[in-house]
Amino acid sequence: MDKKLASSAAQPKTRVVLGLLGIKLDGIKHDERWTMWRPTLGALLQKDWPVDRFELLFEERYRPLANFVSNDMRGCSPHTEVREQTIDLGPNAWNFESVYDGLLTFVESYPFDPDNEEYFIHITTGTHVAQICLFLLTETGQLPARLLQTGPDHRSSRETKATGRIDIIDLDLSRYDRLATRFAKAQTEARDLLKSGIPTNNKSFNSLIGMIEQVALRSREPILLTGPTGAGKSQLARRICELRRQRCGLKGRFVEVNCATLRGDAAMSTLFGHVKGAFTGAMADRAGVLREADGGLLFLDEIGELGLDEQAMLLRAIEEKSFSPYGSDRPVKSDFQLIAGTNRDLHELVRQQKFREDLQARINLWTFTLPGLAERREDIAPNLDYELERASSKLGHKITINREARQAFVKFATSPEATWQGNFRDLNAVMIRMATMAEKGRITEALVHSETALLQAHWNKLSRPSATPAASDDAAILTSVLGKDYAGKYDSFDLVQLAHVVRICRSSRSMAEAGRRLFAVSRAAREKSNDTDRVKKFLARFGLIWKNL
Ligand SMILES: Nc1ncnc2c1ncn2[C@@H]1O[C@H](COP(=O)(O)OP(=O)(O)O)[C@@H](O)[C@H]1O
Ligand SMILES: [Mg+2]
Numbered sequence: 001m002d003k004k005l006a007s008s009a010a011q012p013k014t015r016v017v018l019g020l021l022g023i024k025l026d027g028i029k030h031d032e033r034w035t036m037w038r039p040t041l042g043a044l045l046q047k048d049w050p051v052d053r054f055e056l057l058f059e060e061r062y063r064p065l066a067n068f069v070s071n072d073m074r075g076c077s078p079h080t081e082v083r084e085q086t087i088d089l090g091p092n093a094w095n096f097e098s099v100y101d102g103l104l105t106f107v108e109s110y111p112f113d114p115d116n117e118e119y120f121i122h123i124t125t126g127t128h129v130a131q132i133c134l135f136l137l138t139e140t141g142q143l144p145a146r147l148l149q150t151g152p153d154h155r156s157s158r159e160t161k162a163t164g165r166i167d168i169i170d171l172d173l174s175r176y177d178r179l180a181t182r183f184a185k186a187q188t189e190a191r192d193l194l195k196s197g198i199p200t201n202n203k204s205f206n207s208l209i210g211m212i213e214q215v216a217l218r219s220r221e222p223i224l225l226t227g228p229t230g231a232g233k234s235q236l237a238r239r240i241c242e243l244r245r246q247r248c249g250l251k252g253r254f255v256e257v258n259c260a261t262l263r264g265d266a267a268m269s270t271l272f273g274h275v276k277g278a279f280t281g282a283m284a285d286r287a288g289v290l291r292e293a294d295g296g297l298l299f300l301d302e303i304g305e306l307g308l309d310e311q312a313m314l315l316r317a318i319e320e321k322s323f324s325p326y327g328s329d330r331p332v333k334s335d336f337q338l339i340a341g342t343n344r345d346l347h348e349l350v351r352q353q354k355f356r357e358d359l360q361a362r363i364n365l366w367t368f369t370l371p372g373l374a375e376r377r378e379d380i381a382p383n384l385d386y387e388l389e390r391a392s393s394k395l396g397h398k399i400t401i402n403r404e405a406r407q408a409f410v411k412f413a414t415s416p417e418a419t420w421q422g423n424f425r426d427l428n429a430v431m432i433r434m435a436t437m438a439e440k441g442r443i444t445e446a447l448v449h450s451e452t453a454l455l456q457a458h459w460n461k462l463s464r465p466s467a468t469p470a471a472s473d474d475a476a477i478l479t480s481v482l483g484k485d486y487a488g489k490y491d492s493f494d495l496v497q498l499a500h501v502v503r504i505c506r507s508s509r510s511m512a513e514a515g516r517r518l519f520a521v522s523r524a525a526r527e528k529s530n531d532t533d534r535v536k537k538f539l540a541r542f543g544l545i546w547k548n549l
Contacts, residue, residue, distance in 0.1 A: 014052045017043055017148060018110075019122030020130060021058035026069050033072075035161050037152040039124040040069060042164035044077040049166065053081045057106065060086050093127045100133040107143050119145035120168065146170060190217070190247065194239045198386045202376040208368060215366050216240045217247055222318065222338040222363040224303075226346075226507075227370030230423030233341040236370065237299040240339060244297065252296020252336065255289045260305040267310050268326045272317070278327025288325060290317055293336035303363070304344035304355060315359045338363065345506045351480055369509055373420040373427060375516070380413045383427060390428075391435035399435040401443040408445050412452045416521050419459050430455050474499035481544055490542070501538060502549060511535050511546045 019040055021027075026040045044051055054073060058066040063086070070082045087106045090098025112119065121138055123131045137143035147169040156163065190213045191206075200206055215223065223240070225233040234256070244250040262270055265279045273288025289298060300306070306314070317323040318338060322331045340363050349355035373380065384406070392399045401409070412418055413427075420426055434443045434451050477499045478486050486495070501518065508514035515531025516523065523531060539545060 014117040015050070015120070016053045016055065016117050017051050017120045017122055018055040018057065018145065019043065019124075019148075020126035021056055021062055021066050021069060022125035023062065023065070026125065027065050029068065033162075035158050037161055037164045039150045039164075040122070041072060041076060041162060042150045042152075043122055043148065043166060044073055044080055045163040046166055047163075051077065051080050053083065055083050055085050055110075057085050057087050059089060089130070094129050096129055096133065099127070099129045100136070103130065103133050103137060104142065107137055112144055114144050119143075120148040121145040122148045122150065123169075124148075124150045187213070190243055193243050193246075194236065196235065196239065196386065198379070199382050200376070201378040201382065202371070205371060205376055205379065208370070212236070212240065212368055213243070216243050219366065220337050221365050222340060224346075224363045224365075224367040225339060225341045225370060226367060227343065228372045228421075228423055229343045230425035231343075231370040231372050232424050233343075233370055234299070234301055235424075237297075237301075237339045237341060241297045241299075244337075250296060250337075252294055253292060254297050254299065255293040255336075256299040256301065257289050258301045259310075260302040262306070262310070265326070267307055268313070271310060272313060272323055272325050273332075274326035275328040278325075282327065286325075290314075290323065290336065291332060291334050294334040296336055297339060298336045299339045299341065301341040302343070303340040304342040304346060304349050308354075308356060311356045311359045315356065315362055318362060345503075348477070348480075348506060352476055369507075373423040374418070374520070375513075377414040380427070381410050383424070384409065384413075384431070387428060387431035388435070391431055392441075394432070395435055395441075397441050399438060399441045399443065401434075402445070405443050405445040405448045408448045409452065412448070416525075417456065418452075419463070421459055421462050426455060477502050481549065482542065494541075497538075498542060501535070505535070505539075505546065505549045 022039045026038045028036055028038060040054075040056065044054065056066060056070055056073070066084055070084055073080065073082045085106070087102050089102035092098060121134050121143060123134050126134070134143070135147065138145055138147055149167045149169055151165055151167075152161070153163065153165045191209050194209050194213060194216075200209075212223075225236060227233055237256070238254060241250065241254040257270060259267075265281075268274070269278070269282070269286055269288065271288055271290055273286045273291055274282050276282060276285050300314075313323055317334070321335045322333045324331045346355055346360050346364070350357050350360050384401075388399050388401065413420075422429070430451055433454075434447055435441075437447055437451070438444070474496070478495055481498075481502055482489070490498075501514075504517050505511070505514045508517060512532045515533075515535045519531045519534060536546065539549075
């Protein structure tokens, strides 16, 4: 017997066990029964755990058996007062409603006296239905008892076989802590996996990962990953697949396609396959990626670039789990989970009629927007170590960075001048360059300065006017918010700004986020901190409000 039981034996309260009569095991009648384990008798035979009173619960039709068993109980445990209690569990012992009702009626009428008595509910006897109901009554506090479980002890000799063993199931105690710890550990492992083992500090990124973890483990619905290029969408999709493989027994393959590379016949055929002769050059049947992903996960990167016909077929394939390959009218089946990635604003594409609204609605159930690196500056240092390790294994020798060099890099990387337009792709590229150039694998401060200057020059080139979005894109945005005839109403000076602000607003989850992005420089210099208000006031000048964007 364990310590828990011994300590509860020290309590002076009257010990009362309530238990249902076990029809089969308690009911053994032949003389051999004293060398056999019977649950109710077992509860009374515990040497270190005397029971003062036993309430034997049974239905009227089992009265003769109950009399027989209570006689045996009194015989083997003379100090125990055995009381017979009839209960009515209804006509069907497997019906939850009537069994729960019968047990609750008994519990409500029983004169519990917890100040002077301690109660244990024996859950080894009775049907599973009764056991579940007793557990419920105990957990909800309607039955002021602890759960008592008995069982045979296979190590015991013939003489002591009837005693068996008992356990008090205390869900608050150490056992439960262990379960809680295991649960927390599993959760940490899942999140580590999704974060590629990088100990990230950014709060909103970490909570985003927490949500993705829940969805990845619980849902098979499509997931949409948005965010700027290089924010890690493709990598995250692969990790989600790995997590599902480990935890959910995902069997099929991870199949990845970049929709921006699909054009014309090839688009249909790559996605849905084709039959031989479907078009010039179709020399043999082709399965297509949707089929290849059957039972697995399909990652459609840059889904915003998919043509309208392909979008329509894709929607049908997701909904019906079947589709017809190009040139065939015989549908084939494929059941896959879809993860879509995009750096475009799908809502905007829907407004421009470049993306089907129904497909957008179908894949928009779980949308996660990955922040760019510039919005996760506190994560640059942990990522530096990750990149060093990656570079080391790529180059085949250890790459190190000395303290001054690290400080110089982090200082540059977290400053407002570092715009990180290419996000992790930029970080990855600068690290690979430094690692490759490092003499004896040591990255020095001088190397950091020359490489970060190159990076800065690259960003400057990207943000020159010629590289800013085309005027026609601006026009589409402005028409969508101001109507067709906006040009005659505002100065071009204001319109250029407005187009940019709207674009940022639409790719932000909140006005506060838009404010942070638009006013990053003055914010870093702590000149103004009311970014949200500034966005609001700017929009108001055009009679616009956040909600309608
Ligand atoms: N969380 C991350 N931390 C560090 N590097 C990352 C992370 N996510 C992605 N990367 C790296 O950055 C590069 C771009 O990532 P990718 O997933 O292709 O971005 P996206 O699909 O959003 O354009 C890849 O080299 C990838 O390995
Ligand atoms: Mg990608």
